[in-house]
Amino acid sequence: MSIKAGILGATGTVGQRFILLLSTHPQFTIHALGASSRSAGKTYKDTTKWKLSNDIPEEVKGMLVKNCEPEEFKECDVVFSGLDASVAGEIELSFLLADLVVFSNAKNYRRDPTVPLIVPTVNASHFDLIAHQRKLHSLRKGFLVTNANCSTTGLVVVLKPLQDAFGPLESVIVNTLQAISGAGYPGVASLDIFDNIVPYISGEEEKIEWETLKILGGINETKSAFQLLSETKVSATCNRVPVLDGHTECVSVRFKRRPPPSVEEVIKVLEGYVSDAQKIGCSSAPEKAIVVNRQDDRPQPRLDRDNGDGYSVTVGRVRECGVLDIKFTLLAHNTILGAAGSGILNAEIALAKGILINKKAEHPEFYCCYLLRSLQSKHRNYVYIGTTPNPIQRLRQHNGEIAAGAHKTEKKRPWEILLLVHGFPTSTAALQFEWAWTYDHYSRHFPGRLTNQKTSLKSRLDVLHEMLRLDAWNRWPLALHLVAADSNLINTDILPKHIKVTSGPLQTMRYTFADKGRAESEKKHEQLQKYFFHREKKTKCSLCPEPISIEDHRSYFICREKYCKMISHRRCLSKAFLQEHDPSPSPSSKKYLLPVAGQCPVCKSKLLWGHLARDVEVRIDAIHIESLVSHYNRLQVNDD
Ligand SMILES: NC(=O)C1=CN([C@@H]2O[C@H](COP(=O)(O)OP(=O)(O)OC[C@H]3O[C@@H](n4cnc5c(N)ncnc54)[C@H](OP(=O)(O)O)[C@@H]3O)[C@@H](O)[C@H]2O)C=CC1
Numbered sequence: 001m002s003i004k005a006g007i008l009g010a011t012g013t014v015g016q017r018f019i020l021l022l023s024t025h026p027q028f029t030i031h032a033l034g035a036s037s038r039s040a041g042k043t044y045k046d047t048t049k050w051k052l053s054n055d056i057p058e059e060v061k062g063m064l065v066k067n068c069e070p071e072e073f074k075e076c077d078v079v080f081s082g083l084d085a086s087v088a089g090e091i092e093l094s095f096l097l098a099d100l101v102v103f104s105n106a107k108n109y110r111r112d113p114t115v116p117l118i119v120p121t122v123n124a125s126h127f128d129l130i131a132h133q134r135k136l137h138s139l140r141k142g143f144l145v146t147n148a149n150c151s152t153t154g155l156v157v158v159l160k161p162l163q164d165a166f167g168p169l170e171s172v173i174v175n176t177l178q179a180i181s182g183a184g185y186p187g188v189a190s191l192d193i194f195d196n197i198v199p200y201i202s203g204e205e206e207k208i209e210w211e212t213l214k215i216l217g218g219i220n221e222t223k224s225a226f227q228l229l230s231e232t233k234v235s236a237t238c239n240r241v242p243v244l245d246g247h248t249e250c251v252s253v254r255f256k257r258r259p260p261p262s263v264e265e266v267i268k269v270l271e272g273y274v275s276d277a278q279k280i281g282c283s284s285a286p287e288k289a290i291v292v293n294r295q296d297d298r299p300q301p302r303l304d305r306d307n308g309d310g311y312s313v314t315v316g317r318v319r320e321c322g323v324l325d326i327k328f329t330l331l332a333h334n335t336i337l338g339a340a341g342s343g344i345l346n347a348e349i350a351l352a353k354g355i356l357i358n359k360k361a362e363h364p365e366f367y368c369c370y371l372l373r374s375l376q377s378k379h380r381n382y383v384y385i386g387t388t389p390n391p392i393q394r395l396r397q398h399n400g401e402i403a404a405g406a407h408k409t410e411k412k413r414p415w416e417i418l419l420l421v422h423g424f425p426t427s428t429a430a431l432q433f434e435w436a437w438t439y440d441h442y443s444r445h446f447p448g449r450l451t452n453q454k455t456s457l458k459s460r461l462d463v464l465h466e467m468l469r470l471d472a473w474n475r476w477p478l479a480l481h482l483v484a485a486d487s488n489l490i491n492t493d494i495l496p497k498h499i500k501v502t503s504g505p506l507q508t509m510r511y512t513f514a515d516k517g518r519a520e521s522e523k524k525h526e527q528l529q530k531y532f533f534h535r536e537k538k539t540k541c542s543l544c545p546e547p548i549s550i551e552d553h554r555s556y557f558i559c560r561e562k563y564c565k566m567i568s569h570r571r572c573l574s575k576a577f578l579q580e581h582d583p584s585p586s587p588s589s590k591k592y593l594l595p596v597a598g599q600c601p602v603c604k605s606k607l608l609w610g611h612l613a614r615d616v617e618v619r620i621d622a623i624h625i626e627s628l629v630s631h632y633n634r635l636q637v638n639d640d
């Protein structure tokens with residue numbers, strides 16, 4: 001199951017980048033494309049002047065481009081806008097008022113006092129203003145967030161950790177060298193830019209100077225207004241240069257604090273910066289928000305723009321400034337971090353924070369965290385951790401059998417999957433698990449770790465054993481599946497008893513991965529049968545005399561065994577399971593409010609609490625009786 005994404009301005013420079021990034025995204029699926037009336041009604045491949053080196057994704061080529069009207073996008077859970085600013089204002093507002101979720105790249109609403117202007121690796125906290133925005137416009141689920149101007153984006157990613165570590169900045173002077181893709185297509189005439197530099201980009205300097213203050217500022221206590229930085233002055237000078245992608249910026253800063261930090265202190269802070277997007281475990285968040293390159297002649301657009309798959313900012317030439325305090329050069333990919341990538345990463349943050357709600361995607365029936373090992377003899381000890389709803393397909397991507405989507409592991413191909421951890425309550429939970437497993441030295445669960453990341457097999461297995469025993473995870477319904485033959489990888493003696501360990505090739509697992517991890521139909525069949533069995537509005541609890549109200553789905557659990565008819569209040573079952581583990585009569589001796597597992601009071605099968613809780617969400621997703629009926633009929637046909 002995945003989140004349906006629409007793209008406005010899909011034929012343009014930013015739109016094309018959206019298509020490429022979303023086509024391999026683990027959570028979003030491209031559902032609708034929009035552009036001007038010049039393109040509407042034509043297939044994407046026929047109307048688009050495709051300018052990226054990867055081919056148009058197969059599934060997009062034949063899609064019909066639509067007019068940018070809310071009605072055409074009403075099925076989308078999220079809409080990304082790469083619209084030209086001359087039309088973005090009106091169109092994006094009509095989408096917002098139709099209660100749709102819009103992530104915009106255009107400048108139109110960046111200064112709006114109710115619209116968060118978010119650079120995902122800088123100020124994810126500004127999402128807190130969404131509740132206020134919804135209230136003002138009487139929206140139930142829609143909202144509008146914009147990302148920043150592409151030059152502002154690179155700049156604030158570097159200023160943010162400096163401000164956090166050394167206090168307010170007094171002044172910032174920035175000179176930009178901006179790529180031609182920043183001007184869209186056809187953009188700057190070749191006769192103007194070839195063998196030349198143009199020292200003017202309309203409106204750009206004002207945007208950098210103002211947007212920086214909103215992004216690096218705060219929000220008020222009631223989360224209803226932004227507080228612009230008042231103590232910092234920014235001066236920008238912008239130039240267009242004959243580079244295809246990647247904006248370079250030469251920056252000097254003066255700190256309020258006296259004496260200012262040294263060059264080494266600044267470098268250390270930049271190297272150690274971890275953004276909220278990384279901590280939350282967003283799938284597109286780069287390993288490093290800032291890559292510091294100490295070589296004298298870096299960063300360079302051609303060599304450094306793809307660092308972190310285009311989501312990192314590269315910083316070099318950090319040195320003392322004779323006029324202000326410190327100066328450096330930075331580089332950011334203008335159509336990835338500076339545009340489409342930021343929109344997507346912002347949407348991932350909104351999803352993780354529960355603002356962009358989509359239960360189907362949040363509660364997939366299978367989502368795992370996997371451990372890969374390189375099969376190259378010189379890299380046998382090198383491992384990589386990832387998450388996916390479909391490990392068979394994901395391994396093929398890592399091994400280059402399916403194009404795109406696994407750049408970080410390209411150099412050490414081929415790979416094998418050693419093991420999977422599965423049973424996560426939500427996809428976000430799996431992403432958070434992945435992050436802590438990869439970056440235990442940054443994770444709050446392992447305070448005081450060394451700051452060097454270890455990537456050896458032994459170190460990752462040690463961390464896995466440790467994580468599965470920690471309070472943060474040891475009560476989840478997790479399971480392990482060993483894919484490679486070596487069963488010594490896991491020491492079951494030291495793991496919590498409820499963790500099941502299975503082994504064998506991926507194809508032999510209980511799940512089919514044909515439809516992005518949809519579980520085999522049998523399980524749904526069972527759930528549906530039970531649903532029909534309890535179609536009356538009220539029924540009796542198997543554990544107490546009180547009735548259960550069937551429409552109050554979160555109040556009761558149903559046994560997972562095929563023919564068992566146990567149905568009980570959540571509170572009754574929790575009490576029974578806790579009692580089973582700790583029969584002492586005193587409530588104060590009980591350490592946990594919720595159980596991990598217990599016996600079904602009717603059929604005596606072992607049930608994991610986390611599975612029962614997830615079943616409730618699946619049941620709520622399938623709440624409409626008509627869709628249940630048609631689904632049920634389909635399953636019967638398939639079974640026949
Ligand atoms: N390029 C960059 O690096 C960055 C761009 N941005 C912003 O992102 C937005 C898109 O930029 P970019 O991709 O470079 O621009 P392009 O000119 O390349 O693309 C513009 C898109 O808008 C569509 N469009 C134009 N007029 C209309 C209309 N009347 N109704 C509906 N759709 C229309 C076009 O469709 P059609 O093909 O049918 O004409 C096209 O899909 C702009 O607001 C820009 O300022 C932000 C940061 C960085």
Ligand SMILES: N[C@@H](CC(=O)OP(=O)(O)O)C(=O)O
Binds near residue numbers: 106178201
């Ligand atoms: N003006 C930027 C791109 C852009 O469109 O910016 P904005 O979204 O702030 O209008 C550039 O030329 O590189």
